[in-house]
Amino acid sequence: MTIDGIPVISPQTLPVINPATGQEMARAPDCTYEHVDAAVLAARRAFPAWRALSTAERSAMLRTAAIILSEHVEALAVLLTSEQGKPLADARSEILGAAFWLKSFAKLELPIHVDEDHAGRRWETRHIPVGVVGAISPWNFPVLLSFFKIAPALAAGNTVVMKPSPYTPLTMLRIGALLGDVLPPGVLNMICGGDQAGPWLTAHPDIDKVSFTGSTPTGKLVLQSAASNLKRVTLELGGNDAAIVLPDVNVAAVAKDLFWAAFRNSGQICVAAKRIYVHADIYDELAAELQVCAAAVVIGEGTDTNAVLGPVQNRMQYKRVLDLIHDCRQNGMRFLTGGEPEPGPGYFISPTIVDNPPEDSRVVREEAFGPLLPLLKYTDIDDAIARANDSEFGLAASIWSGDVEAAVALAPRLEVGTVWINEIQLLSPFHAFAGHKQSGFGVENGLHGMLEYTLPQTITKPGKVER
Numbered sequence: 001m002t003i004d005g006i007p008v009i010s011p012q013t014l015p016v017i018n019p020a021t022g023q024e025m026a027r028a029p030d031c032t033y034e035h036v037d038a039a040v041l042a043a044r045r046a047f048p049a050w051r052a053l054s055t056a057e058r059s060a061m062l063r064t065a066a067i068i069l070s071e072h073v074e075a076l077a078v079l080l081t082s083e084q085g086k087p088l089a090d091a092r093s094e095i096l097g098a099a100f101w102l103k104s105f106a107k108l109e110l111p112i113h114v115d116e117d118h119a120g121r122r123w124e125t126r127h128i129p130v131g132v133v134g135a136i137s138p139w140n141f142p143v144l145l146s147f148f149k150i151a152p153a154l155a156a157g158n159t160v161v162m163k164p165s166p167y168t169p170l171t172m173l174r175i176g177a178l179l180g181d182v183l184p185p186g187v188l189n190m191i192c193g194g195d196q197a198g199p200w201l202t203a204h205p206d207i208d209k210v211s212f213t214g215s216t217p218t219g220k221l222v223l224q225s226a227a228s229n230l231k232r233v234t235l236e237l238g239g240n241d242a243a244i245v246l247p248d249v250n251v252a253a254v255a256k257d258l259f260w261a262a263f264r265n266s267g268q269i270c271v272a273a274k275r276i277y278v279h280a281d282i283y284d285e286l287a288a289e290l291q292v293c294a295a296a297v298v299i300g301e302g303t304d305t306n307a308v309l310g311p312v313q314n315r316m317q318y319k320r321v322l323d324l325i326h327d328c329r330q331n332g333m334r335f336l337t338g339g340e341p342e343p344g345p346g347y348f349i350s351p352t353i354v355d356n357p358p359e360d361s362r363v364v365r366e367e368a369f370g371p372l373l374p375l376l377k378y379t380d381i382d383d384a385i386a387r388a389n390d391s392e393f394g395l396a397a398s399i400w401s402g403d404v405e406a407a408v409a410l411a412p413r414l415e416v417g418t419v420w421i422n423e424i425q426l427l428s429p430f431h432a433f434a435g436h437k438q439s440g441f442g443v444e445n446g447l448h449g450m451l452e453y454t455l456p457q458t459i460t461k462p463g464k465v466e467r
């Protein structure tokens with residue numbers, strides 16, 4: 001771990017499993033409460049000097065941090081692939097994505113809004129850093145999703161205690177050590193621990209804000225825990241995103257996009273297309289095209305350059321996806337592709353598409369978060385939209401149509417934070433990403449996301465009166 005700029009070991013350790021082999025590949029620190037406390041205190045001590053720097057000074061350090069990530073991309077990508085499972089090319093993109101997030105937030109300036117300036121009186125709203133941020137990330141994009149938090153939090157003048165998922169801690173621990181040479185001690189602390197570490201962080205009285213990405217049930221626990229001292233909270237949670245495919249699409253052209261929308265990163269993307277609603281007129285043709293896509297996919301260990309899909313990241317998730325597949329089989333549903341685990345060690349499941357399952361089946365209602373996709377038929381667009389909205393989740397959705405403006409007109413009817421038209425999974429440091437309903441609380445990314453790492457401060461001053 002890196003606490004107060006110093007490498008720290010823990011007497012207890014946790015196994016880290018390579019999901020492609022199912023074997024232990026390393027042991028990671030299992031921190032004690034004292035480690036969490038030391039990290040929070042280090043962040044607290046570092047805060048006054050860090051916030052006092054000019055934006056330009058902080059930005060220069062964030063840009064250097066981005067360069068360090070880029071310079072170490074190969075070694076970091078190999079480490080990420082070995083603990084997460086994703087193909088090496090995807091791991092490289094993830095590391096470079098994190099560097100891009102750092103560079104991008106280094107460019108964003110906190111606005112000063114003049115609310116009123118007349119008759120000699122001036123009111124303005126400024127945004128000052130909230131303080132010490134506790135950041136918690138999941139295992140599907142262990143690096144990028146951590147930097148969705150680190151980059152805006154540091155740019156806005158906060159200090160951070162980061163806790164990656166115990167399933168995938170290694171790359172972030174390594175990054176913590178690398179950036180320890182760039183950032184002042186205590187500005188970014190990297191800790192790692194088991195089931196207690198997250199709750200210790202979210203309950204800590206000296207944390208001012210929690211930024212969490214993970215599942216909806218855990219997000220609710222985080223919100224409860226943060227209430228103890230009214231910490232500010234941002235939650236990016238689960239999703240069950242619908243893709244709606246209108247009958248006027250070029251089926252062959254969109255099939256490939258839709259296939260990857262569902263199965264990229266082995267379906268372990270919060271904003272994967274998790275339910276695809278296809279107009280009945282083109283359903284059979286699209287189903288056949290998706291079968292062609294699935295047949296062409298090479299699944300394997302991420303270090304194999306031929307592999308385009310890796311394993312499911314951990315045994316618990318692997319068993320969950322197999323359980324949902326089993327439920328489909330038990331209930332007589334038909335598979336267009338897949339439906340079986342791959343032989344051999346590791347947590348491999350081939351892309352599995354379920355042929356028009358009932359709307360109330362588990363595979364439609366629940367977030368699989370794996371390579372399992374229900375393909376659903378509709379005839380009436382109002383019905384498709386009602387079915388898309390019939391979910392506790394409201395993360396994102398996509399609409400696929402030959403008529404872009406007609407698709408845009410449908411977008412406001414979807415109860416989600418982001419709607420993509422004829423594309424998917426576009427996230428940017430410059431644009432807000434906010435889950436609706438039980439998919440989130442607050443905003444990540446963009447100026448709105450950065451402002452979540454600040455508190456508004458109103459400053460007034462009288463005009464001509466001399467004092």
Ligand code: NAD
Nearest residue numbers: 137138139164165198199214215218221236237238239270
């Ligand atoms: P998870 O909720 O099990 O764990 C996420 C993180 O929270 C881990 O670091 C974990 O150690 C920590 N944690 C566990 N219990 C905690 C507690 N009580 N208090 C504080 N922290 C705790 O989620 P996961 O299985 O790692 O990730 C998969 C889920 O994340 C899916 O539901 C997926 O949709 C969601 N996700 C959402 C987004 C988004 O931006 N909306 C992005 C990626 C993943």
